[in-house]
Each structure stands twice: as C-alpha cells, then as structure tokens.
Amino acid sequence: MSEPALAFRHVSVRYEPGAAAILSGVSFSIAAGERIALLGLNGSGKTTLLKSAVGLVPHEGEIRVGDTVLARQTLPKIRERIGFLFNVPEDQILFPRVIDDVAFALVRQGRSRDEVSARATEVLNSLGIGHLAESPVHHLSHGQKQRVALAGALVAAPRLLLLDEPSAGLDPPGKNVLAHLLARLDAAMLIATHDIAFATRLCTRFIMLEGGRVAFDGTDTAEVLRRWE
Ligand SMILES: Nc1ncnc2c1ncn2[C@@H]1O[C@H](COP(=O)(O)OP(=O)(O)OP(=O)(O)O)[C@@H](O)[C@H]1O
Numbered sequence: 096m097s098e099p100a101l102a103f104r105h106v107s108v109r110y111e112p113g114a115a116a117i118l119s120g121v122s123f124s125i126a127a128g129e130r131i132a133l134l135g136l137n138g139s140g141k142t143t144l145l146k147s148a149v150g151l152v153p154h155e156g157e158i159r160v161g162d163t164v165l166a167r168q169t170l171p172k173i174r175e176r177i178g179f180l181f182n183v184p185e186d187q188i189l190f191p192r193v194i195d196d197v198a199f200a201l202v203r204q205g206r207s208r209d210e211v212s213a214r215a216t217e218v219l220n221s222l223g224i225g226h227l228a229e230s231p232v233h234h235l236s237h238g239q240k241q242r243v244a245l246a247g248a249l250v251a252a253p254r255l256l257l258l259d260e261p262s263a264g265l266d267p268p269g270k271n272v273l274a275h276l277l278a279r280l281d282a283a284m285l286i287a288t289h290d291i292a293f294a295t296r297l298c299t300r301f302i303m304l305e306g307g308r309v310a311f312d313g314t315d316t317a318e319v320l321r322r323w324e
C-alpha cells in the first residue's frame with residue numbers, strides 16, 4: 096500500500112505554551128487521492144488543523160506528509176508538496192498582477208519562462224478566469240480573488256491540497272466549476288467547509304471536529320447529514 100498523503104497521530108495544538116489546547120489528540124490519515132471534508136461549527140478547529148499541517152501553528156504529536164515527518168528542517172520540502180488555500184484570499188495573494196501571483200510557485204521551482212506562462216494560463220483557464228490573467232488583483236471581486244488564490248494553490252500540481260472554505264463566496268456556477276475541477280484532480284484533499292452540499296458532492300469521507308477533537312470520521316453521508324442538523 097502506498098504512503099498516506101497526510102497522517103496525524105495524537106496531534107494537539109496550543110497557540111501559546113500553557114494555553115488551552117485548540118486541537119486535542121487528533122488522529123487520522125488520508126490515502127493518496129482521497130477527498131475528505133473537514134466539518135464542524137465555527138471555532139471547532141478546522142482552520143487550525145489545516146494550518147498545523149503546513150507548520151503555521153505549533154503542534155505536539157506527529158504530522159506526516161507522505162514519507163516525511165513535519166519538523167523545522169523538513170518544512171520547506173513539506174510546503175512544496177502541498178497546495179494550500181487560505182480562508183481569506185488576500186492572505187495569500189502576493190503579487191499585484193494575477194498571472195504573476197499564480198505563476199509564483201513555478202518560478203520558485205526554477206521552471207522555464209515558457210513553461211511557467213503556459214501552465215499558469217492553463218490553470219487560470221480551467222478555473223474560468225483566463226481573461227483576468229493581466230488584471231491587477233486589487234480590481235477583482237471576492238469570488239475572483241478566491242479563484243486566483245486557488246489557481247496559485249493548484250499550479251504546481253501538488254499531491255495534497257488543503258483547502259479552507261474553497262466554495263465560500265462563490266456564485267452557483269462558480270461552485271459548479273470548482274467542484275468539477277477538483278473532482279478531476281487525482282490529488283488527495285482535505286477541505287474545510289460549512290457548505291454541506293459541496294462537501295457531499297465532492298468528498299467520500301467526512302471528519303467532524305467538536306471542540307478540537309474528532310467527533311466523527313466516516314463515509315456514511317446520511318449520518319453526516321443527521322449530525323449536521
Ligand atoms: N492566532 C490565534 N491565537 C489564539 N487562538 C486562536 C488563534 N486562531 C484561532 N484561535 C482559536 O482557535 C479556535 C479554533 O479556531 P479555528 O479558526 O481553527 O476554527 P474553525 O473551525 O476554522 O472556525 P470557522 O468555522 O469559524 O472558520 C477558536 O477558539 C479560535 O478563537
């Protein structure tokens with residue numbers, strides 16, 4: 096069997112030493128190519144969990160991405176393997192022009208100019224925003240920025256995607272495009288969302304957090320819907 100794309104073993108998170116744990120004893124693993132929805136009420140720890148997997152918050156326990164355990168020394172290698180979508184697109188858009196922002200991960204990998212440009216354009220087109228390539232990011236609507244940020248997360252074709260509320264603020268056609276696009280990828284995905292229709296459409300497994308603990312981890316959609324109400 097191949098290595099899990101992501102594995103948490105007894106992971107706890109405190110934002111400050113000695114403060115209350117925001118995540119407590121969280122364990123799960125995601126197989127290569129598996130799509131999992133991360134559900135839970137406001138403040139249950141979804142964003143914290145996603146951030147812990149890319150070393151943005153300190154953790155206890157073990158987090159493993161593929162064959163690599165997350166630690167200070169392995170952080171650059173781990174971040175290179177993960178496509179991360181922040182909850183707020185402004186938090187991750189770095190460049191003033193759309194195409195430059197989307198291309199950044201490829202430029203950092205030292206790819207050729209032609210390759211970078213072709214791939215960035217391809218991803219923008221696949222998200223229905225090819226026409227915005229030359230636009231200044233600050234002229235875009237929220238939903239357009241959301242798609243630009245997603246394009247940046249997808250551009251280097253990572254094996255693992257961590258997406259924080261990717262459908263939030265998108266119009267219904269935008270959600271459709273996104274669901275189709277993600278369903279076509281073979282990357283593993285952990286998708287934090289309150290959008291249960293989007294989650295059940297795209298994901299085959301559901302992890303539900305309650306107060307920073309895993310309250311449910313399973314594939315039974317009916318059970319998830321029952322708990323959701
Ligand atoms: N930087 C921080 N410092 C201290 N506490 C924080 C910090 N960020 C988040 N928290 C706390 O961690 C808890 C979990 O927050 P988190 O953002 O992970 O929840 P969430 O499940 O993503 O919620 P939402 O559905 O509203 O996005 C909350 O109680 C929050 O106040």
Ligand SMILES: [Mg+2]
Nearest residue numbers: 141142143182
């Ligand atoms: Mg959140």
